[in-house]
Amino acid sequence: MSDAIKKGVLATRFFSGSNAKPKFTIGNYAPLIALIILVVISALASEHFLMPRNITNVLRQVSYTGIIALGMTFVIIAGGIDLSVGSGLALVGVLVIMLLNYLGDGWLAVSVAIGAAAALGAMSGAINGALTTKGKIAPFVATLATMSIFRSLTLYISDAGEMVSQNSVYSKVGTGYFLDLPVPVWLFLGLAALGHMLLRHTAFGRHVCAVGSNPKVASYSAINVQRIIFSTFVILGVTVGLSAVMLSSRLNSVSPGDAGMFYELDAIAAVVIGGTSLNGGKGTIWGTVIGAVILGIINNMLNLMGVSPYLQGTVKGLVILIAVLMQYKRER
Secondary structure (H helix, E strand, O other), rough: OOOOHHHHHHHHHHHHHHOOOOOOOOOHHHHHHHHHHHHHHHHOOOOOOOOOOHHHHHHHHHHHHHHHHHHHHHHHOOOOOOOOOOHHHHHHHHHHHHHHHHHOOOHHHHHHHHHHHHHHHHHHHHHHHHHHHHHOOOOOHHHHHHHHHHHHHHHHHHHOOOOOOOOOOOHHHHHHHEOOOOOOHHHHHHHHHHHHHHHHOOOOHHHHHHHHOOOOHHOOOOOOHHHHHHHHHHHHHHHHHHHHHHHHHHHHHEEOOOOOHHHHHHHHHHHOOOOOOOOOOOHHHHHHHHHHHHHHHHHHHHHOOOOOOHHHHHHHHHHHHHHHHHHHHHHO
């Protein structure tokens, strides 16, 4: 059998395995089980936890990093990682408010600014994607560099001062409600549904999983590996831009030094807790949603119980370690 035929057979086996219906195992539903247990414990620990106002606040806080985590899911499944999303959010937020103040008042200016935010976010993702694919730089190193570059540019453009929107309706985007849920939450859920369809029901999604599992086998099946990896970074960039709009419109301002700080850690944590493999190749969008909600509930309960904010990072770190160890045990 020739090498070409062997490669074709190998690729066929790979794709037939990836399209097979997953078996029901407890491990596949571990994030959902953990979320249910956490909700029950939180409800017993504090009488305020299940209050509608508190639940709404948790979902609102989760949505900002959760939107970014949806894009991060694609990048991690494809075998990459992005550390620049927090700095990218701050940069896009500052540029959007500058554009808004230039365009003037009204919803037309807001609409243009939202489109510009998505485009600017896509550009930041494209830069990371190009450095990774064309530049052959490891994603960790490339995005570590752009994290510093984006934050530095943000501080320079804004003169390290807070940027405040002069548009009278911009704040309604981030603070508005629809059917008793904040607009950012609806955007988070809508993007999750769209991301699920893209990942699970399109050829692109199957190619992302293939590239993350084994790039060489994927290339043997005529998949453009570099294009897929580049596309995942662009998708992540778009989610960063949309999250920047939600956050800056809620505050009606952007603090260039603090905006998006540590968002990359929360986004990656949500993806990992949701069951996506750090080695790439497998993961789910709804798992990421659950992971983001788990983090939000943990933060909320620590606040309700009066735990020192200096210890909250320790608890979050332990949760991430447990999730990674459980994932490693399942993959062995």
